[in-house]
Amino acid sequence: MFEKLVEILKANPRKIVFTEGSDARILEAAAKLKAEGFLTPVLVGNVDEVRAAAAAGNFDIDGLEILDPLTYDKMDEMVDAMVALRKGKQTPEECRELLKKGNYFGTMLVKMGVADSLLGGATYSTADTVRPALQLIKTKPGAHLVSSCFILQKEGAELLAMGDCAINISYEDKKDKEGNVTLSAAQQLAEVAIETAHTAQTFGMEPRVAMLSFSTKGSGKGATVGLSQQATAVAKEMAPELAIDGEMQFDAAVSPEVGQLKFPGSKVAGHANTFIFPCIEAGNIGYKIAQRLGGYAAYGPILQGLNAPINDLSRGCNADEVYKMSIITAALA
DSSP: OHHHHHHHOOOOOOOOEOOTOOOHHHHHHHHHHHHHHEOOOEEHHHHHHHHHHHHTTOOTTOEEEEOOTTOOOOOHHHHHHHHHHTSSSOOOOHHHHTTSSHHHHHHHHHHSSOSEEEOOOOOOOOOHHHHHIIIIIIOOOOOOEEEEEEEEETTTSSEEEEEEEESOOOOOOOTTSSOEEOOOOOHHHHHHHHHHHHHHTTTOOEEEEEEOSSTTTSSSSSSHHHHHHHHHHHHHHHOOOOEEEEEEEEEHHHHHHHHHOOOOOOOOSTTEEEESHHHHHHHHHHHHHHHHHHHHHEEEEEEESSSEEEOOOOOOHHHHHHHHHHHHHTTTO
């Protein structure tokens, strides 16, 4: 998996900004990336503190760019750009205060083209990584929401993709002031399915997308059953080139025998490798079961729908996870 992504980066040089530049895990990963030469790290933090932390861990970061929000020579330009992006929601003074923080400063570095991608969350919460991205990077054309997926890898097994497991708690119709539906719950879940399929393709997968439920082809009733059914129909209409089917139970999605028994004629049933959950509860529990009991390495959450690749780390991550998520994030640029 990573060999393919490294080849992408060798052919297309990229810069990635780390919002927590003095963290030992970040520094270890940055030093490794520097030594290998296919991806250029940019570290955010106080220069002396970053260098001291690198020296303490014996990490070679000589030559890497270290940018301190408190001494950045283009801060006035950055403040003006952020004020314009916030469209009156924040004053110049408020923007300047926010930009002293690594998460906002790093996000604006991506917005202004100093870096191509961002990886944060070693000490920040997911919300503190996603919020600046939503406010400043915003969703890409055609996207109505940000979602996430995990890529699961296990030796000798096919790669799997699962979404959304980290961002959207549930799906409800969005309405205007008059009560008219502007974006249905089914459209949102369908968009998650399509974005997850596209992420899977980045990893060299040929996505076969199962819209998961506790019901297969109408065998059960309930709100999430109807949501998965409707989202399947919307997704097929939005992306007819993708193999998408549902609603189906997990056993029908992965077992050829059960799939053809419960969902005869489906090209996805029994052969799915991309799984879309009807709510975050199911998704978060599902990927962690695969990780902890199934022995899969889980990479993510990979954020989808943004104008630039910005991803979140677990606060319990190690340097190897930072290194691998850096490759994933930059390859999406």
